Amino acid sequence: MMRLLVLLLALCILVSSAPNYQNKDCQTGFPPSPHRTVTYKKGTATKKGPPYLHRTVAYAKCDPGYTRQGYHTSECQFGEWERELGKCV
Template sequence: MRVFLLLIALCIVLASSQNYDDKQCYTAFASSPHRTVTYKKGTATKKGPPFPHRTVASAKCDPGYTRQGYHTSECQFGIWERELGVCV
């Protein structure tokens, strides 16, 4: 029983220490009229790909335009979680 519990504890430690640096998003969101997209991970601003795991893309509309859709999207394991909204 002790060996079993030790193995479970070891698996938890290994899983929690995984390196997600190789799980990057290699594409940026396509340009869209009247929309600016910024990318941040923590306090660091990124200019272009690749974007590290947990980078957040944010959409901001030009004055006079309204966003339809999501304001943010997060890079999760190499895939953007959702599409950003468009500005109309």
């Protein structure tokens, strides 16, 4: 019986210390960067401002004459962008 209580207590501690995935939205977008335009899309809908829903994709596009260095997309996953978008040089 004592082992069961200790096991239940350990399980409660483990669950209470787990990351909180309730708020899955990204609260901010990407900061402005010279010669780069970022658009945000969830399915077919274009999103104008934060918060960005879970699974929204950010797309980076460079102005004509500039080349992107780095990733051109990033997805909002559990409240954080999966990676940084590239810069345009």
